[in-house]
Amino acid sequence: MLQVTFPEIAHVLGDMQSSVPAAESHGCLCGALCVAPDYSLERWFEEIVPEESPGSSSEDSTPLKLLFEDTVRALRGDAMEFEPLLPDDDVPLQDRAHALSLWCQGFLYGFGTAEPPQPEQIPSNVNEVLRDLTHIGRATVELTEVNEEEEQAYAEVIEYVRVGVQLIHDELQSVRAEKGPDKV
8 A cells, every 4th residue: 555645746746846747657666676676766766856856855755755665565565565656536537547558658668777677588478468558558548428337447457557567576576586686
């Protein structure tokens, strides 16, 4: 369970003048944690916070630190508690779907830039999820009217992403172990 909310993270990133949206920032973190054994909070900040950020004090970045810690704990834990940071259900479905698309784009960016494994090291089930995340990251949603079916479909895609990312993380544990010890 995350100790912070989507609006809190969006607000902090806005104060820090980050050009990376909250969902994409979290996706980047998750993708990097799946492949890099020593991906640090500082390295994540380098990806999402401008060097000259006016709001980068320790106190201002506390929600980001909590998000980092919660994400590491959820991905590396045994309880299957991982969840992508996305807007709540009170946000219009079209906006939530756009945030999910950004989250997937961020995941693929983080996965690809944080010491990705060699193609032959990636199991076929991981490649399948990566392909699906690519498709979700390209998706656009245009709704004139939202009904229960669209809400249900969105919930199913979120669950697929949640489980798929956990699977990627777990399947690549041996690849991360070959690179070095896990550090938080």
